[in-house]
Amino acid sequence: MFSSPNRVIVVLGALTLTLAWVLDFGVIQPNRIVAGTGYGLGEALGLVASVTFSVGMVMILGLGAVASRFRYSLLTAGLLLLLLVLPWGLALFAERQLPGSSTYARTAMGAGFWCLLFLPALMLGECLQRLRAGRGLALILLALVLTSWTLAVTSGDIDSLSILKEYAARPDQFRAALSDHLALALSAVAISLVLAFVLALMMVRRVSWRRPVFGVVSFLQTVPSLALFGLLIAPLSALSATFPLLQQLGIQGIGWAPALLALIAYSLLPMVRNTFVALTDVPPTLLEAGEGMGMNARQLFFRVKLPLAMPVILEGIRVTIIQAIGLTAVAALIGAGGFGTFIFQGLGQAAMDLVLLGALPTVLLALVADAVLSALASTMRSAP
Amino acid sequence: MIELKGVSRRFGEVLAVNAISLVVETGEVCVLVGSSGCGKSTTLRMINRLLPSTAGEILVDGKNVCDTDLQTLRLNMGYVIQGTGLFPHWTVARNIGLVPGLLKWPEARIRERVDELLQLLGLDQEGFVDKYPHQLSGGQAQRVGVARALAADPNILLMDEPFGALDAITRETLQNEMLRIKQQLGKTTVFVTHDIDEALRLADRIAVMDQGRLIQYDAPEAILRRPASLFVETLVGSQDRGLKMTGLQRVGDAMQRHLHPRPRDLDKPGVREHETLRQALSLMLWQGTESLPVMDEDGAEIGIISRAQIWAGGH
Numbered sequence: 189m190f191s192s193p194n195r196v197i198v199v200l201g202a203l204t205l206t207l208a209w210v211l212d213f214g215v216i217q218p219n220r221i222v223a224g225t226g227y228g229l230g231e232a233l234g235l236v237a238s239v240t241f242s243v244g245m246v247m248i249l250g251l252g253a254v255a256s257r258f259r260y261s262l263l264t265a266g267l268l269l270l271l272l273v274l275p276w277g278l279a280l281f282a283e284r285q286l287p288g289s290s291t292y293a294r295t296a297m298g299a300g301f302w303c304l305l306f307l308p309a310l311m312l313g314e315c316l317q318r319l320r321a322g323r324g325l326a327l328i329l330l331a332l333v334l335t336s337w338t339l340a341v342t343s344g345d346i347d348s349l350s351i352l353k354e355y356a357a358r359p360d361q362f363r364a365a366l367s368d369h370l371a372l373a374l375s376a377v378a379i380s381l382v383l384a385f386v387l388a389l390m391m392v393r394r395v396s397w398r399r400p401v402f403g404v405v406s407f408l409q410t411v412p413s414l415a416l417f418g419l420l421i422a423p424l425s426a427l428s429a430t431f432p433l434l435q436q437l438g439i440q441g442i443g444w445a446p447a448l449l450a451l452i453a454y455s456l457l458p459m460v461r462n463t464f465v466a467l468t469d470v471p472p473t474l475l476e477a478g479e480g481m482g483m484n485a486r487q488l489f490f491r492v493k494l495p496l497a498m499p500v501i502l503e504g505i506r507v508t509i510i511q512a513i514g515l516t517a518v519a520a521l522i523g524a525g526g527f528g529t530f531i532f533q534g535l536g537q538a539a540m541d542l543v544l545l546g547a548l549p550t551v552l553l554a555l556v557a558d559a560v561l562s563a564l565a566s567t568m569r570s571a572p
Numbered sequence: 573m574i575e576l577k578g579v580s581r582r583f584g585e586v587l588a589v590n591a592i593s594l595v596v597e598t599g600e601v602c603v604l605v606g607s608s609g610c611g612k613s614t615t616l617r618m619i620n621r622l623l624p625s626t627a628g629e630i631l632v633d634g635k636n637v638c639d640t641d642l643q644t645l646r647l648n649m650g651y652v653i654q655g656t657g658l659f660p661h662w663t664v665a666r667n668i669g670l671v672p673g674l675l676k677w678p679e680a681r682i683r684e685r686v687d688e689l690l691q692l693l694g695l696d697q698e699g700f701v702d703k704y705p706h707q708l709s710g711g712q713a714q715r716v717g718v719a720r721a722l723a724a725d726p727n728i729l730l731m732d733e734p735f736g737a738l739d740a741i742t743r744e745t746l747q748n749e750m751l752r753i754k755q756q757l758g759k760t761t762v763f764v765t766h767d768i769d770e771a772l773r774l775a776d777r778i779a780v781m782d783q784g785r786l787i788q789y790d791a792p793e794a795i796l797r798r799p800a801s802l803f804v805e806t807l808v809g810s811q812d813r814g815l816k817m818t819g820l821q822r823v824g825d826a827m828q829r830h831l832h833p834r835p836r837d838l839d840k841p842g843v844r845e846h847e848t849l850r851q852a853l854s855l856m857l858w859q860g861t862e863s864l865p866v867m868d869e870d871g872a873e874i875g876i877i878s879r880a881q882i883w884a885g886g887h
């Protein structure tokens with residue numbers, strides 16, 4: 189473990205260093221539409237900061253190459269530091285290069301900045317794996333990085349950032365999008381969890397249910413998402429036209445109702461599959477032992493089957509939530525709200541910053557859901 | 573007491589158990605032996621009604637098992653299976669406390685009972701109760717399996733090839749453990765194995781099965797001396813059954829006892845009273861002697877065993 193050089197760290201480190209210098213760190217745009225001018229690392233951050241960064245990166249590279257007892261701990265600390273100061277690099281860039289006179293001028297993150305975000309994050313992942321750290325540590329690190337970003341955003345030092353300017357123009361819409369997005373994705377997952385649980389139980393009990401249920405949920409998964417959203421419009425508008433009560437409940441051909449239905453349909457396959465596999469994978473000898481010792485069906489289910497199935501069911505929930513968060517963005521096309529609204533508006537107006545305002549929070553939500561549920565599953569696995 | 577009266581079990585076309593009748597007296601160990609697929613497990617599983625029988629009846633202490641409440645029946649029968657069947661998400665303590673828990677014993681009493689059983693099975697090391705099954709060796713796990721079966725002090729013990737997956741040395745240790753527990757607790761036991769030597773060691777009576785039928789039901793010595801058919805003769809090994817016979821007899825029963833214990837001659841190797849004639853014979857062959865001193869636990873010589881006495885015991 190301590191002996192050979194770690195090629196992943198060395199290669200990614202060298203790549204980070206090169207791309208950070210070759211690509212633009214930041215961009216200054218005179219207004220929302222006009223393409224801006226790019227600034228390399230040196231110009232963007234100044235001599236002191238860019239040299240400090242480079243020296244630090246060389247040290248990280250070196251640590252990856254030599255054998256050292258604590259190298260992965262040191263690397264984790266170094267890479268974390270880099271990710272923590274990154275938003276403040278944007279603040280420094282704005283302070284140095286943003287013309288003070290224009291209120292329309294804005295800063296944007298350049299390709300080099302994105303490299304500085306993603307490549308070190310990958311390296312950090314490698315280090316955590318080598319350290320055999322639990323999901324708990326990953327969760328803490330993610331929280332630290334998010335805190336640093338939150339601090340930078342609330343400090344006002346990076347208000348000039350294009351995506352924040354887009355946000356500043358519509359804070360209420362953003363909040364509404366966030367709550368719509370979460371409500372839609374989470375309720376779809378919750379409903380499909382209940383449905384999938386019932387279906388899986390029936391499939392466990394009746395062999396004849398297995399093929400048809402799997403057939404239907406797999407078929408639903410293969411329908412392209414746009415098509416499914418679209419296909420639901422006609423029957424739902426017909427229904428709501430026929431039954432005024434549905435209309436009063438807000439169920440129409442477009443909006444949250446078809447979106448929710450489609451999201452549930454997509455969530456069923458991963459959820460049913462994992463729940464069914466989890467419940468049937470419990471070794472028969474355990475069930476025989478429990479039954480032979482005098483446990484009744486109820487005790488066997490709640491004390492043996494369900495606890496043993498839990499980690500795999502949680503894994504199903506994790507996959508489903510991530511998928512639902514992503515698909516909810518598409519549901520904006522049929523007027524369901526959520527972050528997708530900004531993405532499609534931005535695409536229509538050729539305003540990439542607005543697209544980013546929709547896409548980044550979606551990715552972030554998925555990342556957080558992933559981290560939280562993985563941590564939960566791994567604690568369940570290690571301390572049954 | 574367990575009585576099987578013309579018990580059969582059919583799986584579709586296969587008659588897995590064919591009209592078996594036998595009686596296991598209270599406190600006796602009955603070993604079902606036969607090659608794999610001959611219906612041993614099926615027979616055992618009909619006793620605790622994991623499988624219903626298709627014909628005949630099974631009585632436990634005179635009462636038909638089908639007339640007994642299923643839970644009550646099973647809670648009074650310890651069940652040990654191959655590969656332990658320990659719950660992987662429960663600690664040793666919780667696994668052992670399973671049946672007492674189902675019987676709603678108070679917590680303190682369960683804890684006390686768990687400690688008692690760990691002691692009985694030689695598992696009373698610091699921190700052992702908090703381990704999970706995956707942290708145990710095969711032998712330890714199987715001991716915990718036995719402890720779990722004994723937990724609520726059932727009248728009957730059902731064991732389905734409990735030591736089948738263990739290595740030879742661990743298996744022998746656990747067989748000795750079984751013999752000790754048998755002497756200490758005297759449970760009515762039905763034990764399934766395909767290993768005739770294990771059957772000869774542990775059984776009060778052996779039931780030899782072949783293709784669902786009971787071929788012979790007899791004491792181990794009788795099985796060796798008077799095999800009922802060629803099948804049984806082949807099973808016990810017609811070549812070395814003389815040796816197997818010596819394995820059934822204790823030195824203490826065949827030796828010539830001194831009137832008073834004598835101090836032991838330390839140069840001469842000896843055997844102990846509870847060891848088998850087979851062990852004594854082996855030592856004689858190895859040493860090239862005609863006789864051996866017999867010692868008690870303190871090492872004093874209490875008698876002598878000679879070749880002639882072994883010969884006499886073998887007939």
Ligand SMILES: Nc1ncnc2c1ncn2[C@@H]1O[C@H](COP(=O)(O)OP(=O)(O)O)[C@@H](O)[C@H]1O
Binds near residue numbers: 586610
């Ligand atoms: N649940 C079952 N369904 C169908 N056949 C079975 C079942 N259980 C056992 N059998 C058949 O019954 C016969 C006896 O099986 P078993 O009692 O397990 O044998 P043993 O324990 O002696 O190896 C075998 O032929 C086996 O295939």
Ligand SMILES: [Mg+2]
Binds near residue numbers: 614
């Ligand atoms: Mg069997």
